[in-house]
Amino acid sequence: MSGIPPFERFYEAHKDEVLAVLRRRAGRDRADDLFQETFLRALRAYGRLEHGEHLRAWVLTIATNALVDAARRDRPTAELAVEPGEEDERPALEELAPLTDGLPPKERAAVVLRYGYDLDYDAIGAVLGSNELAARQAASAGVRRLRKEKEQR
C-alpha cells in the first residue's frame, strides 16, 4: 500500500489533464460524461493498486478505454478507430509502449495493466469497464498476438 497517495491527491493532480485529453478527442459534451466514467473506474481499481508509480499514465490508459467504449457504443459494428494520442499523452508505461503499441486498445490496456502495473484481473476488469474474465481474455489475447508478431518478425 506504500507510495499510493490518497485518492483526493491523485484526482486533483490529474483531473485537468484528463478532461483536456477527453475534450480534445471526444468533444466537450461527451467528454463530461467520460470524465466521470474515467475517475469512477479509477476509483474502483484504486484500492488494489500495488504501487503509486506512473499514475498519470495509468489514468490516461483508463481514459482511453472509456473513449474506446464510447466509440464502440456509437458504432457497434465499426472497427475500433481511436487515434493514438500525441506523444505526451500516450497512455501506457513507456517501457512497454514500443512493445504494445501495435495491439488493439483493449488488449494493450489489459497487457499494460497486468504486466506494467501488476493489477489483478478483477481490478483490470473494473478499469476496463468489464469483468475479470474479459480482462483475462484481453490480456491473454494481447500476449498471444505479441508472440505471433515476434515469430513473424
Add this chain to the structure above:
Amino acid sequence: MTGVPTVLDERFRAAAVVSGELDVAYDVLDDTPVGPLLVGVSERGLCRIGFDPEPEAELERLARQFGPRVLRAPKALDRARGELDEYFEGRRQAFDLEFDLRATPEFHRRVLAELNRVEYGHTTTYGALAAQVGAPRAARAVGTVMNRNPLPIVLPCHRVVGANGSLTGYGGGLDRKEWLLRLEGALL
C-alpha cells in the same frame, strides 16, 4: 489547460459517494464556532473529526488507517454536518451517528465507550473513567486516550476534567474545551 468546471467536479464527487467505493469521504467545515473542522465518514460511520486540519497530513493518516480511496465529498457528510450544526446552536444534546473506530486500539475503544455515556452538560474525571474501565490506576493512560480521541466533540472528551475540577488539557486547545463546556452550561 483549463480546469475542471465546478459543476463537473461536484458531480464526480457525488457519484463517487453513490458508487460506494470510497474508503473515507471527508469535508472541511470552515465556519464552526470552534474553527475549521475536518470531518470524515466511512461506510461504517463517522471516523474522524479534526481541529485545525492540515489536509495533507490528515489525508495521509486517513489513507493509512482506512484505505487510500479518500475523497473530499461533501454530500456524504450531510447528516454529520447537520447534527454538528444543531449541537453548536444549542439545539442538540446527543449525537445520533454511527462511529467507525476500526483504527482505534482496544483499550482506547473501551475508554471511549465509557466516555460516550457522560451526558451533555456534565463532567467526569480521568480517574473516574479509569475506574469505570477497571483500571483505576490508569488515569494518565486515560488522558492519553482523550488526547488521541479520533472523534472529539461527538465523543465528548471535553467533559473530562482533573480531579480538582481544573480543565487540565485538551487536544484541540483549552480555549475550545472551555467554549464547549460553556455551550453545554457545564461552566458558568
